[in-house]
Amino acid sequence: MIETEYAHRRIDLMSWTTYRDRLKDDPIIFLPAGALEQHGPHLPMGCDAILSAAMAARAAEALDGLQLPGLRYGYKSQSRSGGGQLFPGTTSLDGATLTAMLRDILRELARHGARRVVVVNGHVENQWFLTEGIDLALRDLARSQEEMRVVRCEYWNYTPQAVLESMFEGAFPGVDLEHAALLETSMMLALQPHLVDLDALPEDATGAFPGHDVYPQTGEGVPSSGVLAPARAASAEKGRTLIESTVAEMAAALRREFAI
Ligand SMILES: [Zn+2]
Numbered sequence: 001m002i003e004t005e006y007a008h009r010r011i012d013l014m015s016w017t018t019y020r021d022r023l024k025d026d027p028i029i030f031l032p033a034g035a036l037e038q039h040g041p042h043l044p045m046g047c048d049a050i051l052s053a054a055m056a057a058r059a060a061e062a063l064d065g066l067q068l069p070g071l072r073y074g075y076k077s078q079s080r081s082g083g084g085q086l087f088p089g090t091t092s093l094d095g096a097t098l099t100a101m102l103r104d105i106l107r108e109l110a111r112h113g114a115r116r117v118v119v120v121n122g123h124v125e126n127q128w129f130l131t132e133g134i135d136l137a138l139r140d141l142a143r144s145q146e147e148m149r150v151v152r153c154e155y156w157n158y159t160p161q162a163v164l165e166s167m168f169e170g171a172f173p174g175v176d177l178e179h180a181a182l183l184e185t186s187m188m189l190a191l192q193p194h195l196v197d198l199d200a201l202p203e204d205a206t207g208a209f210p211g212h213d214v215y216p217q218t219g220e221g222v223p224s225s226g227v228l229a230p231a232r233a234a235s236a237e238k239g240r241t242l243i244e245s246t247v248a249e250m251a252a253a254l255r256r257e258f259a260i
Helices: 014-023 048-060 095-112 124-143 161-168 183-190 236-257
Strands: 029-033 116-121 149-154
Touching: 014 095, 029 048, 029 095, 048 183, 095 116, 095 124, 116 124, 116 236, 124 149, 124 161, 149 236, 161 183, 161 236, 183 236
Parallel strands: 029 116, 116 149
Antiparallel strands: none
16 A cells, blocks of 8 residues: 555654654655545546655655655645536645645744755645745744755656657647546556556546636536546556656756755
8 A cells, every 4th residue: 555655764654763863864854745636437536645645755765765644635626637626525625724734844844853845746736835835834934043945846747758758649738637647547557556447437538628717617628527638548557657757857856956
């Protein structure tokens, strides 16, 4: 199970004395951020939390870091990137709640002496609320002259372009429309095949949206399955390639960022 993957790096699975001793080496601390959100009839709703945790675990392993328990709820699903809030099960936070959670966690980490944090986001809609949580926490810390350096990343931005081109044969629909589609289905097949129901995979369809969002959300343009782009070409092999190449780029970028 993902819950105990790289367990030796999981802060929630270690004692406080072990954590205290590990902090002396100034490790990079990884915090995955996901959502509880519909991901079509074939994927579990914790998909974004599972994938961000998997990326964070592998990056922590590569950089000798530590991993926090992830944020398993996220900001409200948007029609053009997650199908919207109209699906049963999509259980979302107000932006202020998500912001406050991250702000609190970062302040607590600083209090323990942590100085380097990477927030690995797996849910498009979280981005600016995570940014706000980081900004407010750093403002708090500046008052007490505590230093912390925080990276926020969306893991998919590290996936090499050449890998995407090889999988989509030049027709990559973009990250927003890739909701529950080829990329996420492939990575889930590689990581947690028992949680993927290939018999429930819907016929290929693509969301069709205007250049704006409408509120209250109507669901217009969202395929009835909740899958926003074709997924039937997904495979575990593609998933393994995606995960390995993404983690390698992420680790390299973070090595440069933290000069390690
Ligand atoms: Zn997702």
